[in-house]
Amino acid sequence: MTDTRFQSDEWKIIETQFEPGRGRDSESIFALGNGMMGQRANFEETYSGDTLQGSYVAGVYYPDKTVVGWWKVGYPEYFAKVPNAPSWTGIIIRINAEELDLAKCEVRSFRRELDMKEGLLTRTCSAVMPSGRVVEVIAKRFLSIHEPEKAAISYSVRITGGSGKVEIIPWLNADVYNEDANYDEKFWENEFSSSDGKRAVVVAQTRKTAFVVATAMENIFTLNGKPAKGTTKITTTDKTAHCTFSSDYSDGDTFAVAKYAAVLSSFNHPVEGLAEKAMAAAGEAAVKGFDAMLADHRQVWEKKWEHGDIAIKGDIAAQQGIRFNIFQLNQTYTGDDPRLNIGPKGFTGEKYGGSTYWDTEAFVFPFYLSTSDTHVARNLLIYRYKHLEKAIENALKLGFTNGAALYPMVTMNGEECHNEWEITFEEIHRNGAIAYAIYNYVRHTGDQDYLTEYGLEVLIALSRFWAQRSSFSQEKNQYVILGVTGPNEYENNVNNNWYTNTLAQWTLKYTSDTLEWLKSSSLVKYNAVVARTRLDTQCELSLWKEIINNMYFPVHHDLGIFLQQDGFMDKVQQTVKDLNPAERPLNQHWSWDRILRSVFIKQADVLQGIYFFEDDFTEETIRRNFDFYEPRCVHESSLSASIHSVLAARLHDTESAYTLYLRTARLDLDDYNREVKDGLHITSMAGTWLAIVEGFGGMRIRNDRVCFNPVIPAAWQSYSFIIRYRNNPLRVEVNGAKVNVVNLSQAAIPLAVYGEQVTLQPGEEKRFEKK
Numbered sequence: 001m002t003d004t005r006f007q008s009d010e011w012k013i014i015e016t017q018f019e020p021g022r023g024r025d026s027e028s029i030f031a032l033g034n035g036m037m038g039q040r041a042n043f044e045e046t047y048s049g050d051t052l053q054g055s056y057v058a059g060v061y062y063p064d065k066t067v068v069g070w071w072k073v074g075y076p077e078y079f080a081k082v083p084n085a086p087s088w089t090g091i092i093i094r095i096n097a098e099e100l101d102l103a104k105c106e107v108r109s110f111r112r113e114l115d116m117k118e119g120l121l122t123r124t125c126s127a128v129m130p131s132g133r134v135v136e137v138i139a140k141r142f143l144s145i146h147e148p149e150k151a152a153i154s155y156s157v158r159i160t161g162g163s164g165k166v167e168i169i170p171w172l173n174a175d176v177y178n179e180d181a182n183y184d185e186k187f188w189e190n191e192f193s194s195s196d197g198k199r200a201v202v203v204a205q206t207r208k209t210a211f212v213v214a215t216a217m218e219n220i221f222t223l224n225g226k227p228a229k230g231t232t233k234i235t236t237t238d239k240t241a242h243c244t245f246s247s248d249y250s251d252g253d254t255f256a257v258a259k260y261a262a263v264l265s266s267f268n269h270p271v272e273g274l275a276e277k278a279m280a281a282a283g284e285a286a287v288k289g290f291d292a293m294l295a296d297h298r299q300v301w302e303k304k305w306e307h308g309d310i311a312i313k314g315d316i317a318a319q320q321g322i323r324f325n326i327f328q329l330n331q332t333y334t335g336d337d338p339r340l341n342i343g344p345k346g347f348t349g350e351k352y353g354g355s356t357y358w359d360t361e362a363f364v365f366p367f368y369l370s371t372s373d374t375h376v377a378r379n380l381l382i383y384r385y386k387h388l389e390k391a392i393e394n395a396l397k398l399g400f401t402n403g404a405a406l407y408p409m410v411t412m413n414g415e416e417c418h419n420e421w422e423i424t425f426e427e428i429h430r431n432g433a434i435a436y437a438i439y440n441y442v443r444h445t446g447d448q449d450y451l452t453e454y455g456l457e458v459l460i461a462l463s464r465f466w467a468q469r470s471s472f473s474q475e476k477n478q479y480v481i482l483g484v485t486g487p488n489e490y491e492n493n494v495n496n497n498w499y500t501n502t503l504a505q506w507t508l509k510y511t512s513d514t515l516e517w518l519k520s521s522s523l524v525k526y527n528a529v530v531a532r533t534r535l536d537t538q539c540e541l542s543l544w545k546e547i548i549n550n551m552y553f554p555v556h557h558d559l560g561i562f563l564q565q566d567g568f569m570d571k572v573q574q575t576v577k578d579l580n581p582a583e584r585p586l587n588q589h590w591s592w593d594r595i596l597r598s599v600f601i602k603q604a605d606v607l608q609g610i611y612f613f614e615d616d617f618t619e620e621t622i623r624r625n626f627d628f629y630e631p632r633c634v635h636e637s638s639l640s641a642s643i644h645s646v647l648a649a650r651l652h653d654t655e656s657a658y659t660l661y662l663r664t665a666r667l668d669l670d671d672y673n674r675e676v677k678d679g680l681h682i683t684s685m686a687g688t689w690l691a692i693v694e695g696f697g698g699m700r701i702r703n704d705r706v707c708f709n710p711v712i713p714a715a716w717q718s719y720s721f722i723i724r725y726r727n728n729p730l731r732v733e734v735n736g737a738k739v740n741v742v743n744l745s746q747a748a749i750p751l752a753v754y755g756e757q758v759t760l761q762p763g764e765e766k767r768f769e770k771k
């Protein structure tokens with residue numbers, strides 16, 4: 001099943017073959033980003049082979065018309081898309097009027113190398129053009145994470161075979177489109193370009209949303225390492241700008257261009273003067289130069305690795321996998337802007353439209369919480385806080401009242417923007433993950449003020465939703481939640497999804513307890529929250545209590561398991577072993593009807609709930625549920641393997657945990673699902689981190705203490721990770737015999753290893769016998 005095209009290396013992803021049939025796959029794997037923009041690894045020179053051109057700008061979206069046929073009240077108005085933005089990477093190479101295009105050349109050697117330590121992409125190739133001329137290209141590029149509106153390319157071409165005329169033409173192009181546009185519409189309009197003779201800029205505006213993006217360049221040409229003497233001319237059309245450098249060449253000459261690009265958007269700047277600002281930024285980059293920009297960029301990456309690396313000894317594939325995942329997460333979100341979030345594909349493709357899903361709270365949040373300064377996770381919560389009003393409006397549209405909030409399943413700006421009726425509408429469990437993230441944040445950081453200032457407002461609105469969405473069943477004499485879709489999207493419109501009911505009850509309880517806590521710690525603040533939310537502390541709180549105490553949960557007493565939903569045992573009971581491997585993945589072979597009535601589970605559902613609330617269950621209960629559900633799970637969501645891996649490690653089944661870990665860690669590198677061409681699975685990459693830190697490392701936060709219960713896969717000699725607890729960094733190293741913990745911070749850290757409680761003083765290191 002695996003397909004390792006890349007060389008083993010701890011810090012690099014290395015491709016050594018030119019495989020035109022896998023071009024899109026590699027464009028995704030080698031994509032770069034810096035939190036503010038992203039770029040697929042499209043070739044700089046002209047390429048007439050198959051390619052998905054992709055440049056993306058954070059925060060910029062287009063509300064594409066949905067393709068729903070029969071409209072019903074409550075349907076989302078649009079399906080948000082991240083537009084493929086004006087492209088800044090192109091460099092045309094023309095030698096005696098013949099254009100370099102690898103699709104038309106004999107490619108003699110080819111190497112692409114992504115250095116994850118430095119965030120640098122290098123491509124070298126040697127190709128024979130149809131005329132017989134040989135060119136050797138070295139292209140390096142990075143998207144500065146130090147100055148995230150800037151990027152630079154250093155591109156050199158050595159020409160052998162005769163002499164003549166060469167043209168090197170860096171260009172900008174606003175004539176771009178999205179492959180996944182629902183109606184083949186263009187997302188951009190009002191394009192224009194301009195130049196001051198030295199620099200050029202193209203400007204384009206998104207239709208409907210009117211985001212303006214200005215993309216500028218300045219280019220510096222050299223010949224054999226010295227300033228080149230040819231002529232340079234900038235020409236522009238409405239949508240493009242070309243900077244044509246022409247010169248004579250002799251056999252063996254190496255021409256190079258340093259292309260400095262700046263991408264500025266109205267998401268961050270006033271529209272007026274945007275084009276000039278972008279040109280000035282490209283100019284500043286050119287003055288600073290490629291090497292100085294790269295040095296600053298490297299330094300930021302060095303810090304990121306210092307804070308969040310995971311080192312694995314003895315298993316290079318696992319090492320490469322986890323670093324690739326950490327690298328991609330850090331490329332996608334840097335956490336400085338609470339208006340931004342993490343799309344399932346980040347900046348690496350069009351699919352999922354760059355929008356925010358429950359993935360953020362349920363899977364990605366712990367990664368940033370433990371590897372970044374506290375403000376990063378806080379900003380992810382603030383993102384939802386800022387969308388609260390829209391979530392209340394969304395719930396109102398669906399018939400809920402009194403400030404109840406239903407957050408969207410998929411969003412850009414707080415509005416629901418997904419195509420699919422059942423999935424959008426009935427996966428109300430997303431509200432639960434948002435509440436859980438608040439709880440997770442507070443227990444990790446100790447930032448109680450967050451609750452008072454923001455968190456409680458969100459929790460109250462979510463609780464109001466759960467209280468209204470639950471209904472009292474006379475038959476059961478309990479509260480039920482009907483007509484939902486759980487995390488398992490392979491069944492829709494089910495009653496009493498155990499996971500959803502669990503999250504609903506828990507949210508009501510957490511909100512009530514938090515209100516109680518605030519009331520006893522600061523009546524003034526409590527009253528302020530009550531006034532702000534117009535909470536009826538009599539009626540509302542007593543209803544919540546009633547629901548908490550009388551929520552119905554489907555269980556199977558004989559099997560001793562929680563039931564995924566009321567009707568689960570009516571299904572034909574089979575396990576994945578009964579499936580014909582040729583029919584996998586099911587979603588590409590079976591009708592939707594067959595999938596929906598089958599017992600097969602797309603991703604952790606009951607087990608997702610057990611993962612969240614593990615401490616509420618005995619090991620025996622966890623085991624029984626795991627042993628029942630895992631064999632029925634086809635793991636057809638990239639989010640699935642990691643949660644199963646954490647639970648398998650919790651159940652001391654280290655080898656299954658390891659198998660599941662490898663599946664998530666190298667999902668994209670080895671293209672398990674044959675879809676990496678569409679982009680990387682950024683949100684599931686955080687699951688890989690969970691599988692190591694929470695799975696093998698057994699990290700949990702309990703009673704203001706960071707706890708570890710490490711296990712180690714047989715294939716590894718050792719592994720180590722750095723996490724932050726209350727913003728204090730801590731390094732944990734595990735080998736077959738010992739667990740070594742070092743407090744890297746200036747504060748004392750209360751911890752427990754295998755239940756042994758100690759407080760580690762600043763700089764202190766302690767060894768524990770491995771159990």
Ligand code: BGC
Nearest residue numbers: 344357358359489637639683
């Ligand atoms: C999963 C959802 C997830 C979405 C985006 C789907 O395949 O089932 O849980 O939110 O992908 O990652």
